[in-house]
Amino acid sequence: MSAREAIRVALQALLSNRLRSALTTLGVLIGVMSVVLLVSIGQGARTEITGAIEGLGSNLLFVLPGDGDFGSGPSRSRFIADDIERIDRQLPGEQPRVAGSAVGAESLQADGQRFNATVQAVTAGYTSVLDRELGRGQPFTESDVVTSRRTAVLGATTAEELFAGQDPIGRQFSIGGIQFRVVGVLTRIGGEASPFGPDQDRTVLVPVTTGQRLFGTDRIDSIFVRASSTETIEVDRSTTERVLGERLDEDEFSVVSQDEIIGVVGDILSILTTVLGAIAGISLLVGGVGVSNIMLVSVSERTREIGLRKALGARTRDITVQFLLEAVALTVLGGVIGLGLGIGGAALVAEFAPVPAEVTWWSIALALGTSVAVGIIFGVLPARRAGQLDPVEALRRD
Amino acid sequence: MTGPSLLSAEAVERVYRLGREVEVHALRGVSFTVDRGDYVAIMGSSGSGKSTLLNLLGALDRPTAGHVRYDGRDVADMGDPELAELRNRRIGFVFQSFHLLPRLTALDNVALPLVYRGGTPRSRRQAALEALTAVGLADRLDHRPGELSGGQQQRVAIARALVTDPALLLADEPTGNLDTATGDDIMELLEQLQADHGTALVVITHEAQIARRADRTIELRDGLLVPEVPA
Numbered sequence: 087m088s089a090r091e092a093i094r095v096a097l098q099a100l101l102s103n104r105l106r107s108a109l110t111t112l113g114v115l116i117g118v119m120s121v122v123l124l125v126s127i128g129q130g131a132r133t134e135i136t137g138a139i140e141g142l143g144s145n146l147l148f149v150l151p152g153d154g155d156f157g158s159g160p161s162r163s164r165f166i167a168d169d170i171e172r173i174d175r176q177l178p179g180e181q182p183r184v185a186g187s188a189v190g191a192e193s194l195q196a197d198g199q200r201f202n203a204t205v206q207a208v209t210a211g212y213t214s215v216l217d218r219e220l221g222r223g224q225p226f227t228e229s230d231v232v233t234s235r236r237t238a239v240l241g242a243t244t245a246e247e248l249f250a251g252q253d254p255i256g257r258q259f260s261i262g263g264i265q266f267r268v269v270g271v272l273t274r275i276g277g278e279a280s281p282f283g284p285d286q287d288r289t290v291l292v293p294v295t296t297g298q299r300l301f302g303t304d305r306i307d308s309i310f311v312r313a314s315s316t317e318t319i320e321v322d323r324s325t326t327e328r329v330l331g332e333r334l335d336e337d338e339f340s341v342v343s344q345d346e347i348i349g350v351v352g353d354i355l356s357i358l359t360t361v362l363g364a365i366a367g368i369s370l371l372v373g374g375v376g377v378s379n380i381m382l383v384s385v386s387e388r389t390r391e392i393g394l395r396k397a398l399g400a401r402t403r404d405i406t407v408q409f410l411l412e413a414v415a416l417t418v419l420g421g422v423i424g425l426g427l428g429i430g431g432a433a434l435v436a437e438f439a440p441v442p443a444e445v446t447w448w449s450i451a452l453a454l455g456t457s458v459a460v461g462i463i464f465g466v467l468p469a470r471r472a473g474q475l476d477p478v479e480a481l482r483r484d
Numbered sequence: 485m486t487g488p489s490l491l492s493a494e495a496v497e498r499v500y501r502l503g504r505e506v507e508v509h510a511l512r513g514v515s516f517t518v519d520r521g522d523y524v525a526i527m528g529s530s531g532s533g534k535s536t537l538l539n540l541l542g543a544l545d546r547p548t549a550g551h552v553r554y555d556g557r558d559v560a561d562m563g564d565p566e567l568a569e570l571r572n573r574r575i576g577f578v579f580q581s582f583h584l585l586p587r588l589t590a591l592d593n594v595a596l597p598l599v600y601r602g603g604t605p606r607s608r609r610q611a612a613l614e615a616l617t618a619v620g621l622a623d624r625l626d627h628r629p630g631e632l633s634g635g636q637q638q639r640v641a642i643a644r645a646l647v648t649d650p651a652l653l654l655a656d657e658p659t660g661n662l663d664t665a666t667g668d669d670i671m672e673l674l675e676q677l678q679a680d681h682g683t684a685l686v687v688i689t690h691e692a693q694i695a696r697r698a699d700r701t702i703e704l705r706d707g708l709l710v711p712e713v714p715a
Contacts, residue, residue, distance in 0.1 A: 087600055095599070102587045394583045397544060398644070399572020399600040402564045477544045481583070 087404045096411035099384075107416060110380045114420030114460060115427070117370025118453045122428025124366045125449040127435060128359030130442030135355060136348050141275070143217055145316060146344050147323055149309035149330065153337040164338050165306040165330075167294055170209055173329045177322060179314050182211025186306040188297060194248060194290065196259030201247040204289045205261060207297020213239070213272075215312045218286075223255045223270030226293050230269075234295040238266040241289040242274035262300060266292065311341075319343060363452075370456060373420065374464040381413050381468035385475075392472055393480025406473030413465025414458060421457025425450060488556030489517040490651055490684055491541065496550035498536050510536040512707040513550065520651065522684045523675070525695035528704035534688050537704065538656050541686065542575055543567050572600050576645030576683075578674070580657035582637045584629040584644075590616060591625040594643045601648070615643035619673060635666035639673065646677060652684045653677070659694060671697060 087095075100107045151163035167186065174184040188207040193200060212218070213225045226237045238261070245254045245268075254268045275286050298304055311326050313319040323341050330339050385392070392405055429450075432443040498511040510533045518524055528534040539545035540552050543559050552559045554570060562570065571577075584593045594612035616622055619639040629637050638658060645653055655674060659667030671687075671694065678685040687698060695701045703710035 088602065091599055098587070390583065391585055394585070395596070395600075396568070397542065397571055397577050397583075398597040399568050399648075401568040401600075404568075404600060478539045481544070481579070 092407050092411055095408055096415050099412055100415055106380060110377055111416050111420040113373030113376040114417045114457055115424040117373040118421045118424030118457055119428040119431065120366035120369050121363055122425055122449050122453050123431045124362040125359055126432040126443045126445045127441055128362045129446050130444035132352060132355035132359065133444055134442045136352055139344060139348050139351065142344060144344050145313040145319060147311040147313060147326065147341050148347065149311065149326060149339055149341050151339060153340055163305050163307050164334055165309055166304055167306060169330060170309055173311065173326050176325050176329050182215060183312045184309060185209045185212040185215035186309045187212060188301060188303065188305060188307045190301045192262045194259055194261055196248040199248050201244060203244045205297060206289055206291050207294045208291050209294050212291065215310050219273045220270045221273040225270055231293040231295050234299060235293060236264065236266045236296055237269045237293065239270040239272060239291040240268055241272050241287045243287040244290055245271045264300065370460060374460040377413055377416055378464035378467060381409060381465055385409065385468050385472040389475060389480045392475045393477045396477040397481060402473040406469045409469035409472040410465045414461030417457045417461030421454050425453045489519050490555065491518040492553045494551045496540060496547045496552060498540065499548045510707055514709055516702055518684050518686060520684055521682045523678055523699040524686050525698035525701045526686060526688045526704060527695040527701055529690055532704040533707040534704050538688050542577060542654050543570050572597055572648060574651045576648060576650035576653045578641055578645050578653065578655040578658045580660040582641045584637055584640055586629050589626045589628055590621060590640045593640055594647050596644060597648045611647050615647040618646065619643045634662050635669060638662065638670050642673060650683060652686065655687045657689055658687065
């Protein structure tokens with residue numbers, strides 16, 4: 087039997103039982119749709135988060151507590167403010183090139199407005215090292231830090247929440263009951279909280295000395311080093327490691343570049359995407375079992391037809407191929423419709439939900455490839471059973 | 485007689501195993517031959533082994549012992565593709581309960597065996613049309629089996645058996661589901677085709693009246709042949 091003929095016969099059989107075919111297809115359809123949708127959400131998250139990290143600038147080195155093994159959980163920082171100055175002194179070029187911050191969450195209040203924000207106690211060089219621009223006012227100065235002045239630079243969202251519509255420069259507000267004066271407001275950068283930092287628009291920067299007193303600590307959580315160029319980044323890294331190594335053990339700190347963070351975060355998000363896809367894959371599997379089940383029913387219902395076809399000259403192979411094609415036609419139909427709905431769903435998610443979604447060519451190829459594979463894998467058992475039916479049994483007079 | 489017979493059965497036995505202990509000897513050593521153009525009736529009551537014999541003659545089953553040969557070739561030596569080709573090219577089946585596919589039109593039902601033979605859909609339709617015309621149903625091409633009478637359905641089935649131009653028509657109780665008058669018409673049609681095309685016709689029946697029409701009658705009783713009586 088020619089391939090074209092076999093496809094025609096398979097489609098004819100499916101069309102003669104439209105409702106059953108549609109319901110069977112539905113299982114595969116939902117499975118393919120969830121795979122495409124969830125993978126595109128995972129992929130979108132990856133793009134967004136790595137983009138946010140890239141936005142920090144490629145010449146940045148991050149000094150983090152612990153030995154740099156992301157799997158070992160958070161470590162307690164042993165950095166102090168003096169480390170920052172000592173590193174900065176050893177780096178060539180225009181200073182400041184090193185900044186540090188300690189982070190805490192506090193409740194803010196101004197004119198009866200309450201707002202919960204991330205308070206970052208930062209060194210004077212923080213905004214220039216991290217390339218943060220101020221929309222209004224000035225960053226605080228070295229003398230603000232030395233004298234523990236109660237001045238603050240607000241993130242854009244924080245400024246809006248506390249001083250809706252008014253100019254916040256020079257205004258007073260309180261952090262945990264202590265009065266601060268606003269000296270500057272950061273420009274809005276947008277984006278979300280990322281795995282390595284808070285939402286940069288919902289923050290308050292205060293001088294590191296003032297902030298440490300507020301938190302009741304003298305520690306620094308992270309140190310940032312700006313290399314003068316991509317070429318010197320490795321030199322600056324070893325300088326930083328050398329200076330910190332004079333005071334700390336090797337496993338108490340690690341210096342990582344932006345590329346390394348993107349690599350690690352990217353890996354984590356790839357795993358996340360894979361896990362999401364695998365979970366959706368389970369529903370595809372269930373859809374496949376449904377196809378198998380219905381095909382088995384179909385084989386036993388059409389025993390006579392199979393026997394007759396054999397008596398008229400069908401080979402075992404012809405019958406097997408016919409039923410296999412029916413199964414594959416069901417799953418491919420489900421795959422194509424599911425793909426369309428998955429892409430549509432991803433577009434809706436990207437439009438209306440805070441999670442980004444990004445359909446990639448490989449998730450499309452995966453969905454279609456899988457639906458063909460599901461058809462073959464779950465069609466083989468019923469198709470072989472059909473092919474091997476004994477024509478004598480199948481034609482037995484009743 | 486030159487060359488091997490169209491069909492020969494030599495000491496054919498068929499044993500069915502039911503469970504571990506029980507064996508049913510449906511055929512216990514049956515021998516006969518059918519030559520080109522022969523008209524043979526195989527007669528027997530229910531349980532005589534005639535259904536078993538039909539399956540063996542139709543190359544749907546293989547004997548436990550003995551040989552069934554087509555054109556001198558032993559069916560036991562053929563693999564699945566060869567058996568399929570033998571059934572497709574040499575044998576035309578007519579069943580008691582017609583065995584038409586309900587979702588296909590009369591024309592598509594008749595064209596069905598040709599699907600396993602290649603050729604264009606156009607040539608298949610042409611051949612099916614000619615076969616349906618030969619059985620007098622040229623005006624029922626697009627009817628489905630449900631829209632046809634029993635006699636008409638059996639005519640469609642005969643057209644389907646005829647369309648491959650087989651050497652042997654194997655009819656299993658072809659009138660069993662029809663009233664006497666319609667049954668006679670069907671028998672006449674089969675006999676006419678046998679005469680016109682030089683096709684061998686083997687009719688399996690339990691009715692002596694039908695068997696008497698054949699040139700030769702083979703009677704089966706308890707899996708053995710009752711000595712042949714010329715008509």
